[in-house]
Amino acid sequence: MTIDFKKAGRVKEPALPITEIEHSAFCKSEDELPAKPLLDEIKVNIRWQKIPVKYLHLTAEELDQRLHHAREKLGKRVIILGHHYQREEVIKYADFQGDSYLLSQQAASQPEAEYIIFCGVHFMAETARILCSPHQRVILPNITAGCSMADMAPTGDVLDAWDDLEEVLGGGSIVPITYMNSTAEIKALCGRNGGIVCTSSSAPSAFEWAFERGERVLFLPDQHLGRNTGLKIGIDLDDMIVWSPFKRLGGHTPERIKSAKVILWQGHCSVHTRFTARQIEAARQRYPDIKVIVHPECTMETVQAADMDGSTEVIRKTINEAAPGSQWAVGTEISLVNRLAKNNPDKVVFCLDPIVCPCSTMYRIHPAYLSWVLDGLLAGEVVNEIKVDGETMKYAHTALERMLQVK
Ligand code: SF4
Secondary structure, eight states, X not given: OOOOHHHHTOOOOOOOOHHHHTGGGGOBOGGGOSOXXXXXXXXXXXXXXXXXXXXXXXXXXXXHHHHHHHHHHHGGGEEEEEETTXXXXXXXXXXXXXXXXXXXXXXXXXXXXXXXXXXXXXHHHHHHHHHSOTTXXXXXXXXXOOOHHHHTSOHHHHHHHHHHHHHHXXXXXXXXXXXXXXXXXXXXXXXXXXXXXXXXTTHHHHHHHHHTTOSEEEEESOHXXXXXXXXXXXXXXXXXXXXXXXXXXXXXXXXXXXXXXXXEESOOOTTGGXXXXXXXXXXXXHOTTXXXXXXXXXXHHHHHHSSEEOOHHHHHHHHHTSXXXXXXXXXXXXXXXXXXXXXXXXXXXEESOSSBOOOTTGGGOOHHHHHHHHHHHHTTOOOSBOOOOHHHHHHHHHHHHHHHHHO
């Protein structure tokens, strides 16, 4: 085997996705969280999608009236899906709440709905597009609602890495797994190359599925979920390496790549990497009986310092079903933690991070955007439709179907 070192020698300038750079723009104090008219919110220095001026000034009450009117007129032709991380002022209009995969399944099981409005982020709306019927049209209210983690695995970089890995390892020995939080193109790359999609709950089964088919796994795009999952299924830390898209051969020698069992893409979630083992220590000092539950997108140190970890749905279920009087420190997105605290007044529930940082991309779905896209439908115009090309759709669907088989 000869390695094309000219190509493998590519070194790129390290660059953070804009969504990651913008993340802290929304960190605020708890009393600043309730939605303001969009005009006030867009003063935060990040990218917002342009919207007709009239929507900028509408108060919460005016938006509420418009939204109810539009919903009534559109009836069953529309369903609104709300991800758990959406703010209160948006999720209250959702017909279904859930995590990204659950919501896509909901959408696919409502064939009478012509329009699916996904209050979440771009990769979620793409997944809904892939799983829904061709006659259904999927809309993302604010097109700038991306995901910094998904943006850390751009198609070109992943294709380059895949070529390098195949060159070093030979074809067929490595199986790609991508977390749901990735673009449709990355899901398609997995589908095309014998790989699979996973959720945070199905990641261990996806790893086992992959190791039945190959000697190694390339896990995209979240290194932390990949590492935490590898450890859960008994893979040594030494057998996992992190692939940097900015370094030649990901920053490794061919020998090191060959000795690895898991190759972790160098991506992370801007929200979940804020939670630390020190915050857990502080919570335990303040509340000696506290239980700590975190999302597996948190770092290995945080997950290991917690009492348990699990997906958004697991966190919800655990706290909702916990004994009255129990105390919970939670390492996940603040909108969900606040909702859990509100819905469980007989328990102590709080966020591990004392600084309130909502997911900055989820937060871009302001009720004014929801109103804009619904008004568009009333006027016969589909605003912000999410489309996926046929080839990408086909292979991404293959990888998603494999996920269903291993669940
Ligand atoms: S919480 Fe993290 S992974 Fe989820 S949408 Fe926001 S940035 Fe992406």
